[in-house]
Amino acid sequence: MIGLDTNVLARIVLADDVQQTSQALSLLEACDKSDEEIAVSLSVILELEWVLRSVAKLSKAAVITVFRQLLETASLRIDNEAALEHALYLYDGEGAKADFAECLFSAQYQRMGCRVMASFDEKAQRMPRILHPTQAVA
Numbered sequence: 001m002i003g004l005d006t007n008v009l010a011r012i013v014l015a016d017d018v019q020q021t022s023q024a025l026s027l028l029e030a031c032d033k034s035d036e037e038i039a040v041s042l043s044v045i046l047e048l049e050w051v052l053r054s055v056a057k058l059s060k061a062a063v064i065t066v067f068r069q070l071l072e073t074a075s076l077r078i079d080n081e082a083a084l085e086h087a088l089y090l091y092d093g094e095g096a097k098a099d100f101a102e103c104l105f106s107a108q109y110q111r112m113g114c115r116v117m118a119s120f121d122e123k124a125q126r127m128p129r130i131l132h133p134t135q136a137v138a
Contacts, residue, residue, distance in 0.1 A: 003040070008020075010056075011024040028075065032075055042079045091103040117130045119132070
């Protein structure tokens, strides 16, 4: 199994550097031919969201589309796919005003069995199960 750094995944998604994009795609093809899995960590997903939004200036809808396409790519093994799917659900719905990071954190904490997530982020607090630290203890 080979793990991808954010910069490799970004080249594949953005195709913004001809040489590096070609090299990254060649890696995918070689792995596909040899049946070697390609891993993507949630940390890379989180950093990729920042790159897509802040550097590439993609819209929120475009970022969601990219992540859904990554989830559908059979050759990629995304760490905790269920948490990413849940985070996208929150980011596109209940957490529409919250940052993707808070949606991902909330999804991960819910999957860990947490009752709530404590956050000072007022946008995140508009989502279910995210409370101000002073309200988090029952």
